[in-house]
Amino acid sequence: MxxxxxxxxxVSAPALLxxxxxxxGAASAQTPAPDAAADPAAAAADGSHRTMQGPASxxxxxxxxxDAVVNISTSQTVRGGGVPRLNAPEGSPLQDFFDDLSKDGDNSRRVQSLGSGFVIDPSGVIVTNNHVIADADEITVNFADGSQLPAKLLGKDLKTDIAVLKVESAKPLKxxxxxxxxxxxxxxxxxxxxxxxxxxxxxxxxxxxxxxxxxxxxxxxxxxxxxxxxxxxxxxxxxxxxxxxxxxxxxxxxxxxxxxxxxxxxxxxxxxxxxxxxxxxxGETRRGWLGIRLQEVTEDIADGLGLQAAKGALVMGVQSDGPSEGKLQVGDVITGFDGHPIDSSRDLPRIVAETEVGKSVTVDILRKAAKTAPADTLHVEVTLGRLEDGEQQMASAEPDAGAKGGAKPDGAAPALGNETLGMKLADIDQSLRDQYQLAKDASGAVVTSVDPASRAAEKGIEAGTVIKEVAQESVASAKDVTDKIAELKSSGRKNALLLLASGSGELRFVVVPID
Structure with missing residues (x-):
């Protein structure tokens, strides 16, 4: 199977056009009110839900x-690479045929596809999926009465797969x-x-x-x-x-x-x-933007952060010159946004995107106040930027592909430093910066090797990773890391919360069990 x-x-189906x-057929101009079976709340009130099996019709x-639902057909010219020139033996009568084939054989063909849509405005505004009309040279809207109208594209959004079309009709549409x-x-x-x-x-x-x-x-x-x-x-x-x-x-x-x-x-x-x-x-989207990078709050991370429940969105990066710079910081857990509770890191981007650009919103966060204190609930005011502008800003700030981190295949292993949790660690020096292509401002301890059978390897830690924090405390050397892990172990802790950075500086939290 x-x-x-x-x-x-x-569906691409020219034969079905x-x-x-x-x-x-004709359609009624009136939409009838639903019967009791169509209204579960009303049915439940009088007990009829005990026998209700759905609408009778x-x-x-x-x-x-x-009449308001339309069929959408598109056509697109797909051009091939053409037929390479072919040479027959000298004097062969096939040469003329080969020349004609090379001249005319551009492999162009028309591709058609079929989809659906619906009218949302009598003036001729129609909604469909972006993938229905993507790359189309021509868009035709086919109505229930058999009539056809050409359509132009008003706008499309790849992130939600929505497109809006417009047709010019001599009469108002259903x-x-x-x-x-x-x-x-x-x-x-x-x-x-x-x-x-x-x-x-x-x-x-x-x-x-x-x-x-x-x-x-x-x-x-x-x-x-x-x-x-x-x-x-x-x-x-x-x-x-x-x-x-x-x-x-x-x-x-x-x-x-x-x-x-x-x-x-x-x-x-x-x-x-x-x-x-x-x-x-x-003709385009204008979505709200916080300018942060998020990570899911798992049960392990919630335990490491001292949270009562694995809820919220964990801030793992703040965009320089973005809306949240100076207001949010790495390690904050966002639990609310503009009055909306945030249960997971998947909820927040959608809610932010649906919020008006330029609006000042209240962001509820949990922030670690001190080494021994529980996280405090804070309320931060942030004025939203525009996502589309932020994406351009982040793209222009992307480091070169060669500076993404990772060990050079032929790099010599440095002198061994400290070892813990199946990881060998070393202090960052210039030779390690060069070998692992670390960011210039990288600080902490660098992982030089990982036992493949260790818990650290299971968590995706690899050579070239930089450990910046242990249990939400900054570390500046390999010894700081091993000392802090030993301290956690002696205090009876079963897990170590590590803040890691890739070679390019991208952050993430992981929780590694302490054996």
Whole structure:
């Protein structure tokens, strides 16, 4: 059996284009109110939840929405490298044929793909996935009545896979509105409408299977998972609640074959609506930016930091000249942002990105006050920068590839220093800076070798790593490290919290068991 994989769900299917243009019939102008089965809260109030099996029919609801869902076809010219010149033996009649082949054989071909979208403004504003229209030379929107209109791209966002299109229509178009995806509960009924395999408007029904799914599709993953049948070509189509409001944009499936197995993923409307508004207004995104690098707070790290629970986002770097410089510092644990609780390092970037650029926000942090004191709760005011500007700033500050750290293959091992936890350590000198390509301002103790069978090796520590802190106390030499580890061991501690730096200075916390 082939391995499961996540797949975007646009479909390249030129042969199915004719089927996609079939009329879907007239649709009602009114969206009916849901019955009791569509409102779990109302059903629960009168006890009818004991027998409720789902809506008896979604025909009326679907009829009022079909006209707002569109099929999107794109075409792209893909150019090959051409046919190299071929030479036949002198005097051969094949030479003319070879010359013609070389002249005309540029291997150009037209590639078409099919996807879905939906109208959000009667003036002709349409939402779809970015991967549906990516690299397209031409974008055509096909409506339920069989009509077609060319579309232009208003804006796209690769991080959330959202694109906004505009068509010019002689009459107002049927449009749908966004609902509140935050109110959706696991088990709520949802309906998907789209263009599976290029067949045209198709309706499927299922439930919300899970929320907050991270499938590593982008930095702001927060997908709604549904078992409503979603297949290739459904990309960019809407996921409706039982009131006819869009609560998601169907984007990906997990499948060993490319077909639906009941595991589909939709971008929640609460995330999408803000991105879409920015793309409509500016043609680009304008996300908030703190200018920090984060690490997950694991159970081990929480124990090493003296935290009561493994929650929050651990600050591992502060961008020079960024919004947080002088306000946040390495080792701070962010537990709240602008009134939102922060449970994990995955939550914070999304919430910050959705916050207005230039806004002054309160960041709640836990900061170690002293060697023996527990972490204090502090409230820091930070004025957000713009992520897109920050990314350019960080890119321009990237060190050369040759200065990323790591030992030279033929570098001679330095004289042995101290040894602890399966690591051999040495004080930093110029020869070690050169051998491991350490940053000029690197300080601490450098790891010169690691026992492959040690706990340190299991934690990814390797030669060239610099130890900067042990148990949140700075160290300046190899002896400082070994002395501090011995002190922890004698006090009965079972783990050592180490602050490590790569050759280029990138920081991370690890917890190494003390044997």
């Amino acid at each position: 082939s391995a499961l994989r996540f797949r975007p769900i646009a 004719a089927l996609m243009l079939l009329p879907l 979604v025909a009326d609801l679907a009829e009022g929405l079909l 449009a749908v509105k966004f609902g509140d995806s935050d109110r959706m509960r696991i088990g709520d009924w949802v309906m998907a409408i789209g263009n599976p395999f290029g067949l045209g408007g198709s309706v499927t029904v299922g439930i919300v299977s899970a929320r907050g799914r991270n499938i590593n599709a982008g930095p702001y993953d927060n997908f709604i998972q549904t078992d409503a049948a979603i297949n290739r070509g459904n990309s960019g189509g809407p996921l409706f609640d039982m009131y006819g409001d869009v609560v998601g944009i169907n984007t990906a499936i997990i499948s060993p074959s490319g077909g639906s197995i009941g595991i589909g993923f939709s971008i929640p409307s609460e995330l999408a609506s803000n991105v879409i508004a920015q793309l409509r207004q500016y």
